[in-house]
Structure formats: C-alpha cells, structure tokens
Amino acid sequence: MGLFDALRGRTPQVAPNLDALFGISTGALTLESQLDLISSGQAGLCFKSGSGASEKDNDQSITDILSVDAASGHVSLTTDDLGFTWVVITDADVSSLATRLHGANATLSDHGYGPRLLCAAFGFLPKVAPGEGEVHMIYLFKRGTWYPFAAQSDQRRNNELELRVRSFVGDDLPMEKDLSRWMALWNLPVA
Amino acid sequence: MAHQHGFETDKGLSRRMFMTGLAMVALYVVVFGILASLGISMVMIVIFEFAFLFGQYFYSDKIAMFSMQAREVTPEEAPQLHAMVDRLCALGDMPKPRVGIARSDVPNAFATGRNPKASVVCVTEGIMKRLDDEQLEAVLAHELSHVAHRDVAIMTIASSLGMLAGIISRMAMWGAMFSGGGNDRDNNGSNLFLLEIATFVISIAVYVVSFLLTMSLSRYRELAADRSGAILIGKPSVLASALVKISGDMAKIPNNDLRKTEGMNAFFFAPAFSKGSAASLLSTHPSLQQRLDQLARLEKEMNA
Numbered sequence: 470m471g472l473f474d475a476l477r478g479r480t481p482q483v484a485p486n487l488d489a490l491f492g493i494s495t496g497a498l499t500l501e502s503q504l505d506l507i508s509s510g511q512a513g514l515c516f517k518s519g520s521g522a523s524e525k526d527n528d529q530s531i532t533d534i535l536s537v538d539a540a541s542g543h544v545s546l547t548t549d550d551l552g553f554t555w556v557v558i559t560d561a562d563v564s565s566l567a568t569r570l571h572g573a574n575a576t577l578s579d580h581g582y583g584p585r586l587l588c589a590a591f592g593f594l595p596k597v598a599p600g601e602g603e604v605h606m607i608y609l610f611k612r613g614t615w616y617p618f619a620a621q622s623d624q625r626r627n628n629e630l631e632l633r634v635r636s637f638v639g640d641d642l643p644m645e646k647d648l649s650r651w652m653a654l655w656n657l658p659v660a
Numbered sequence: 661m662a663h664q665h666g667f668e669t670d671k672g673l674s675r676r677m678f679m680t681g682l683a684m685v686a687l688y689v690v691v692f693g694i695l696a697s698l699g700i701s702m703v704m705i706v707i708f709e710f711a712f713l714f715g716q717y718f719y720s721d722k723i724a725m726f727s728m729q730a731r732e733v734t735p736e737e738a739p740q741l742h743a744m745v746d747r748l749c750a751l752g753d754m755p756k757p758r759v760g761i762a763r764s765d766v767p768n769a770f771a772t773g774r775n776p777k778a779s780v781v782c783v784t785e786g787i788m789k790r791l792d793d794e795q796l797e798a799v800l801a802h803e804l805s806h807v808a809h810r811d812v813a814i815m816t817i818a819s820s821l822g823m824l825a826g827i828i829s830r831m832a833m834w835g836a837m838f839s840g841g842g843n844d845r846d847n848n849g850s851n852l853f854l855l856e857i858a859t860f861v862i863s864i865a866v867y868v869v870s871f872l873l874t875m876s877l878s879r880y881r882e883l884a885a886d887r888s889g890a891i892l893i894g895k896p897s898v899l900a901s902a903l904v905k906i907s908g909d910m911a912k913i914p915n916n917d918l919r920k921t922e923g924m925n926a927f928f929f930a931p932a933f934s935k936g937s938a939a940s941l942l943s944t945h946p947s948l949q950q951r952l953d954q955l956a957r958l959e960k961e962m963n964a
Contacts, residue, residue, distance in 0.1 A: 628905070651912075651914065652916060655917055
C-alpha cells in the first residue's frame with residue numbers, strides 16, 4: 470500500500486497468491502526426515518463467507534462449486550466457532566492434497582471468493598505418538614508465505630518446535646519472516 | 661520515572677519510545693524557554709520541574725499500572741501468582757508488594773513503586789501463557805530484585821540529575837549572554853539571536869547526553885536484577901531459559917487467533933508500513949546475549 474493510499478484512507482484488496490503452495494510436498498519430506506512428522510492426510514481451506522439473505526444458501530453453492538470432489542467424499546464443509554468456513558480435504562498423499570486444495574482455491578477465486586480467502590492449513594502428526602505433538606503448516610494466501618502452528622493444550626503454543634520447523638523447512642517453503650504474523654489458529658477443524 | 665521492565669520484544673517500539681523520550685526532552689526545553697521569556701522567574705521554573713518529577717516518582721506505581729492497563733489482583737483471583745510472590749519475598753526477606761496482571765498478549769513484566777512497601781509487581785497475560793511455573797518464578801525474582809534495589813528511586817534521581825545538568829547549562833549560557841551583551845547595543849540584535857540558538861543547541865545536547873547515560877545506567881540495573889534474581893532462586897539457567905522464551909524470536913509469535921483481532925489485517929489489506937530497527941545504545945535493556953552470558957557465568961560460579 471502506498472503512502473497516497475494511506476493518506477486517502479483507502480486500502481486496496483490484495484489478490485491471493487495461489488502459487489508457492491506446492492512447496493508443501495517437498496516440505497512434507499523434510500518434516501518427515503528431520504522431525505519425524507507425517508501428514509495427517511487432511512488439509513483445510515479457510516475463508517470468510519458473506520452475510521445477508523443472498524448468502525443464505527452459501528454452503529450449498531460452495532458445495533456446488535466444488536461438486537467434483539464433494540461426490541468422492543474427499544471434501545467436507547465446516548463452519549468454525551468464529552464464523553469462518555472451512556473446506557476440509559482428505560487425501561493420504563500430500564501432493565494430491567495440495568493439488569486438490571489448489572483446485573478448490575482456484576474455483577473459489579473464480580467465483581469471487583479470492584479476497585476472502587484467509588489461509589490454508591495442512592495437518593502433520595508425529596510418526597510415533599505422542600512425540601512432540603501435532604503441527605499445522607499454515608499458508609497465508611495474501612502474503613504467499615508459510616508458518617508452523619503447534620498447538621498445545623490450554624491455548625499454549627510449542628514455540629520451540631515451531632522455530633525448529635522453520636529452520637528445517639525454510640529452504641523448501643517461503644516462510645513468513647515477520648514472526649508477529651504467525652497468528653494462532655485455535656481449535657482447527659483440520660486433523 | 662516509572663521503572664518499567666520490558667523484556668525487549670519490539671525494536672520498532674523501542675525506537676518509538678526513544679523518539680518519544682527525545683521529543684519529551686525537546687518539549688521540556690521549549691516550554692522552559694517560553695516560560696523564561698514570559699518573565700517567570702528561573703526559581704519558579706526549577707521548582708515546577710522538580711515538582712513534576714517528584715509526582716512521577718511518587719505515583720510511579722499508579723502511572724505504570726495505568727499505562728499498561730493493568731489491574732491489581734487479590735490472592736483469591738490469582739492464587740498461584742500470589743503464592744509465588746509470597747515465597748520469593750520470604751526468601752528475599754522483603755515486604756510483599758501488590759500484585760497485578762495486565763491484559764496484553766505481549767510477554768512482559770514490570771515492577772515499580774517508590775519504595776519496597778509501596779511497590780507493585782505486574783505480569784502480562786502473555787507471559788503467564790508462555791512460561792512454565794519455574795520460569796515465571798525466575799522472572800518474578802528478577803522483578804522483585806528491582807524493587808529491592810530501589811531502582812525506581814535510582815532511575816528518578818538519575819534522570820533528575822540529567823535535567824539539572826540541562827538547566828545549569830542554560831543558566832550558564834544566559835549568564836554569558838547578559839554579561840557579554842550589555843555595552844554594545846548596535847551588534848546586540850544578531851549576537852543575541854546567535855546566543856539564543858547556541859543556548860538551545862547546548863541545552864538539547866546536554867539533555868541527550870544525560871538521556872544516553874540514563875539508558876546505560878538502566879541497562880546496568882537490569883544486569884544487576886538478573887544477577888540477584890538468579891541467586892534468589894538459585895537457578896540462573898531457569899532465568900536464562902525464561903529470557904530466551906520472552907525476549908527472543910519466540911516473544912514475537914502471537915497467541916492471538918488469526919481469525920480474530922488482527923485477522924482483518926492479515927485478510928484484506930497489505931501492511932501499511934514496514935518496521936525499522938533501533939540501536940542498542942538507546943536501549944533500556946542489555947542485549948539478550950549479554951544477559952545470557954552473565955547468567956551462564958553465574959551458573960558456573962554457583963556450581964564450582
């Protein structure tokens with residue numbers, strides 16, 4: 470945003486950065502070899518659906534938009550406690566998980582949901598439970614960057630693990646440099 | 661001056677605070693000059709300035725609590741926190757200060773108050789979420805050391821000495837101005853103007869130097885509080901681990917939800933401006949590495 474926009478109080482909507490998403494397949498290999506973390510087989514796409522009467526059948530229309538996958542049982546829709554809609558995708562293979570997610574993404578963007586896309590989350594679990602707990606790799610569409618989110622009980626984060634994840638997958642994925650943007654995502658509907 | 665103990669978290673914030681300090685100093689000088697030019701006596705101004713400083717000193721606990729949006733908590737509200745402070749005060753043989761909690765996600769803690777009896781020790785919600793009990797105890801020990809060392813009083817004296825130095829330099833310049841300008845009326849206009857500029861510049865310079873000295877004193881007091889805090893709990897390494905957790909990269913990782921508060925920022929808008937950095941000379945706190953080095957040495961000494 471330029472100074473001129475700031476002065477006028479205008480903030481342009483940012484188009485989502487849909488690429489840089491596929492790095493997750495290489496990232497997943499690194500996570501497995503270095504930190505014994507394997508894919509949970511789920512990824513989620515989070516966006517804010519609109520409000521108002523015209524959006525009433527929103528869920529239905531999104532399901533229609535994503536109809537190809539919906540039939541195969543790979544895709545489900547959830548609304549979380551904070552009113553955000555999640556497209557949860559299930560696939561054992563991380564690469565196809567990324568492909569499906571990118572597909573859903575592109576479809577939603579084509580239907581005008583682009584500016585409302587918040588983030589994507591890929592679940593990772595310790596190879597041998599309990600290990601150090603689960604980690605989610607969060608992708609910020611607007612910035613085209615990744616960061617890890619390791620939730621513990623009681624709204625605490627395992628910061629040590631998160632920073633270790635960064636140091637290992639930093640070569641595979643464009644990591645979010647500004648740590649103050651590594652926002653938490655409590656109670657993710659993605660395994 | 662309220663001695664606020666902030667674990668260095670945000671360089672942009674430090675820079676802003678420094679700029680604020682500098683602006684405050686400039687304001688002081690300007691107001692001082694205006695008052696003087698209105699013919700208000702120097703003595704009155706000096707009295708006024710020190711009254712202001714005294715107010716800051718006397719109400720340091722209230723000012724700090726207010727600016728951190730902290731509130732005092734009773735033992736019933738925060739039994740664990742109170743129990744920790746109780747234990748540490750018994751260990752350190754000092755009166756128990758009041759205990760407060762600030763609603764902030766930034767991991768931080770501070771202690772303030774003009775004497776150990778009228779002190780308050782305060783932690784943020786963010787620090788309580790990030791640290792385990794042992795680490796929180798170490799941080800409280802550090803803060804209680806500030807109280808025991810009477811750091812608020814010492815820092816207030818230090819900053820008032822700086823102000824005094826500034827006032828003296830102004831008085832000296834004025835003395836020179838009036839004794840030199842009396843017998844030559846024609847040149848007086850330009851001379852007077854130059855002298856006024858010089859007075860202003862020198863006063864600012866004196867304030868800045870004393871400000872830098874005050875900052876370095878503050879850094880030294882931090883190291884001293886680290887040391888006595890670590891000795892009080894007997895485990896320098898625990899304080900070190902707490903510092904790493906709250907002053908390093910980890911402190912910047914938020915606990916707030918992406919979908920709440922800043923969610924809107926992450927969402928629709930590009931960031932307006934990027935952050936800059938601040939020099940360590942201007943910092944009230946020593947670098948994390950310095951503090952860790954000192955604690956590592958202490959650990960060795962204690963185990964030898």
